[in-house]
Amino acid sequence: MQPDRGAAPAGQLDDLDRRLLSVLAEDAAVTNKALADRLGLAESTCAYRVRALREAGVVTGTRAQLDLALLGYPLQAIVKVRLGSHTMANVNQLYAALAAAPGVIQAFHLAGADDFHLHVAVEDAAALRDFVLRHVTTHRVVRQTETHLVFEVRRGAGVLDRPA
Template identity: 55%
Template sequence: MWNEVPGLAAQQAVAIDPLDLRILGALAEQPDTTVRDLAQTLGIPASTCAFRLRSLRARGVLLDARLRVDPTALGYPVQAVIRVRLGNHSKSGVDALFDALAATPGVLQVFHIAGADDFLVHVAVTDAASLRDIVLEHITVHDVVRATETQLVFELREGPGVLPSARLRD
């Protein structure tokens, strides 16, 4: 994976031109739009739009398209962030824990971070007992884990991201 080599991401910085930014911005605002509609919105030929989208994917700029689902609507109304602190930091132990956390049912995101804590685990569960079970059955069972701290999420709001707003692009 590219992230296994320190500094490689910076070395492989991908040139993004103004049209690429317009395409990405329009996709961010309407991710389910068709290539034809996207091209029409941007005032470019559909063939150019399709080529640019393929290029953005091939260069690793456009990673994927994801379906976002409200966990509450599916019966998982309790969200939390679990802070995980490790007792030792062997590469194999960290990698094994990271993989196990990311594969745990109910886990939405896992962040490997710097600072006092080593991981942040964002989860959605049915109730407090299920939250406890994730901590006791999926996190603290790993030998490298020294401590956890669980924080309930009252509300989540998305930020604007890294793309310039439509007002700034035009």
Template identity: 65%
Template structure:
């Protein structure tokens, strides 16, 4: 297994660029440069470097799942009966490919995986869990929790907050 590499050092400009892009990932390079008071070439170079280093891994859409026919959100907790490395890795790969799964977290504690799912209704949720989750030999049990509401958090601080100093 490859030894994890330390993340590249980020300076204040990198952090300001990231903060601006977290707030609005659709900012053009020109708008980013104007907003931060930097040259366009500096912003373009820095964003390319942040992507190349893996700090920026992608851009994601925030979809209205209800408008797309999947108004029911659920967290499905999965407990395994066995925990060999290959089996866990294989199951992880299979879980992220399940229709309706938005995110899979491999977690410590009583559960082994948490799946955030969006589906049409309770019957669809039941069917997906039975057809795609509990069928795996290593899955010992599942527990499903309905999500009433979800909100994004503020995220990690990328630039110092002037109010906290």
């Protein structure tokens, strides 16, 4: 049996790295023991590999998934934002302000007709209107917004389920 070489650099992940990442992506709070048992690894190998993946920057953190409705934010929407001016300073300043606005889950800077998409969660329709009026259209570079209600969110397959 060959000695474990540790996690491969980003872009050169081996099958074991991908299997570890797949389990961690599904349950970031899994214990090292449970992770090792699930993958049939020694706990020390598992801990070493996960540490190496973190040090390589492949694993950048862990997050709790929250039930937004139970927290009082049952309404989700995608707010599309188009700009009238595209200077570097305007784009960077607006992007920072949009991402920092209360209720923003994710902010996407895009190529194409829309410049930004904001995934937001709010209390109700009035709060959604107020969000757009207070945190989006108040910026002088915003030319147009379009808001779409989110009926349901499902997690996608992600990149780890694709063949290497």
